[in-house]
Amino acid sequence: MPSRFSDAFRAHPQQQLKHPDFTSLHELPDSYAWNQRDDPSPETFATESVPLVDLNDPNALQGIGHACKTWGIFQVTNHGISTSLLDMVEHTCRSLFSLPVHQKLKAARSPDGVSGYGFARISSFFSKLMWSEGFTIVGPPDEHFRQLWPQDFSYHCDVIKEYKEEMKKLAGRLMWLMLGSLGIIAKEDIKWAGPKTDFKEALAALQLNYYPACPDPDRAMGLAPHTDSTLLTILYQNSTSGLQVFKEGAGWVAVPPVPGGLVINVGDLMHILSNGSYQSVLHRAMVNRSHHRLSSAYLFGPPSTVEISPHPKLVGPTHPPLYRPVTWNEYLHTKAKHFNKALSSVRV
Numbered sequence: 041m042p043s044r045f046s047d048a049f050r051a052h053p054q055q056q057l058k059h060p061d062f063t064s065l066h067e068l069p070d071s072y073a074w075n076q077r078d079d080p081s082p083e084t085f086a087t088e089s090v091p092l093v094d095l096n097d098p099n100a101l102q103g104i105g106h107a108c109k110t111w112g113i114f115q116v117t118n119h120g121i122s123t124s125l126l127d128m129v130e131h132t133c134r135s136l137f138s139l140p141v142h143q144k145l146k147a148a149r150s151p152d153g154v155s156g157y158g159f160a161r162i163s164s165f166f167s168k169l170m171w172s173e174g175f176t177i178v179g180p181p182d183e184h185f186r187q188l189w190p191q192d193f194s195y196h197c198d199v200i201k202e203y204k205e206e207m208k209k210l211a212g213r214l215m216w217l218m219l220g221s222l223g224i225i226a227k228e229d230i231k232w233a234g235p236k237t238d239f240k241e242a243l244a245a246l247q248l249n250y251y252p253a254c255p256d257p258d259r260a261m262g263l264a265p266h267t268d269s270t271l272l273t274i275l276y277q278n279s280t281s282g283l284q285v286f287k288e289g290a291g292w293v294a295v296p297p298v299p300g301g302l303v304i305n306v307g308d309l310m311h312i313l314s315n316g317s318y319q320s321v322l323h324r325a326m327v328n329r330s331h332h333r334l335s336s337a338y339l340f341g342p343p344s345t346v347e348i349s350p351h352p353k354l355v356g357p358t359h360p361p362l363y364r365p366v367t368w369n370e371y372l373h374t375k376a377k378h379f380n381k382a383l384s385s386v387r388v
């Protein structure tokens with residue numbers, strides 16, 4: 041089934057920016073200086089931390105429900121994704137981003153496209169540049185990977201294909217846990233999950249992120265604050281910390297890497313589906329002076345024609361629907377135009 045993601049971006053082409061060779065920069069160019077250090081660093085007051093859920097725990101469902109309501113993010117262990125697969129994905133990321141710039145640019149994202157190498161899509165909403173490189177994969181990566189690695193592209197394609205399959209299974213499992221905690225348990229409740237309730241027709245994007253070591257990390261920004269447009273996102277981060285989430289009353293809280301763990305966050309579409317009871321979390325990535333950082337985000341959403349709206353089970357006389365129905369494609373359009381105001385723009 042063809043993905044219609046690309047349509048969402050055609051109306052809002054991204055200006056093409058050239059990345060520098062980060063390793064050659066010994067001080068932060070002004071175009072990368074965010075002057076955002078007026079907020080206290082999270083270590084100074086983070087008394088709370090993002091919940092950790094063991095998926096083998098019989099109470100996992102309750103733990104996930106609570107985490108989605110209060111944080112919009114949690115980490116999971118015993119998720120069934122093997123460490124060897126995660127290592128292979130990390131190796132593919134490392135191999136990709138360490139290619140020479142001219143080689144990576146052969147697989148550059150086209151201005152109105154979605155897949156390929158380049159700056160994060162949200163860059164156009166900020167006057168300063170982000171200290172990161174990204175590679176977005178929607179659909180088969182073969183064509184771009186052939187340009188990057190004329191010799192070993194098929195190895196890297198296989199890694200990504202297997203990773204996407206495994207992520208899809210995990211996303212389906214997490215969907216039922218998140219929904220289950222809201223009382224949405226029957227397969228008729230989410231028809232688009234399909235006859236086998238495995239979300240076979242779901243769409244997803246894989247975003248690989250690379251944050252090079254930075255000579256002036258306190259003034260730089262790896263990935264600016266945003267929410268994901270997804271139902272849910274599964275994030276793998278290597279052992280270098282950098283992810284932070286914004287929590288009302290606590291400020292920016294670090295999400296430290298947990299060995300073998302994965303970070304799960306609620307996206308805007310899940311916020312809509314849950315009629316506002318699950319929070320899509322504002323998050324950002326910071327950079328590091330001595331270590332580079334790699335992450336991969338599996339951005340999971342519904343099939344392109346499916347309209348997401350507050351679930352009928354969560355709507356009633358005392359709980360009117362807070363959002364109007366939207367397809368993912370339509371929402372991505374809105375996001376490309378209104379960015380962090382997208383969610384409020386679909387409110388009824």
Ligand SMILES: C=C1C[C@]23C[C@H]1CC[C@H]2[C@@]12CCC[C@@](C)(C(=O)O1)[C@H]2[C@@H]3C(=O)O
Binds near residue numbers: 160162
């Ligand atoms: C399916 C998606 C979801 C996208 C757009 C498209 C492909 C790339 C995704 C991201 C990944 C990085 C953050 C984000 C905010 C971005 O700039 O690109 C994401 C965005 C969204 O969640 O809105």
Ligand SMILES: O=C(O)CCC(=O)C(=O)O
Binds near residue numbers: 282323335
């Ligand atoms: O690198 C990270 O920790 C965050 C990445 C992210 O938020 C994204 O790709 O959407």
Ligand SMILES: [Fe+2]
Binds near residue numbers: 266267323
């Ligand atoms: Fe994100």
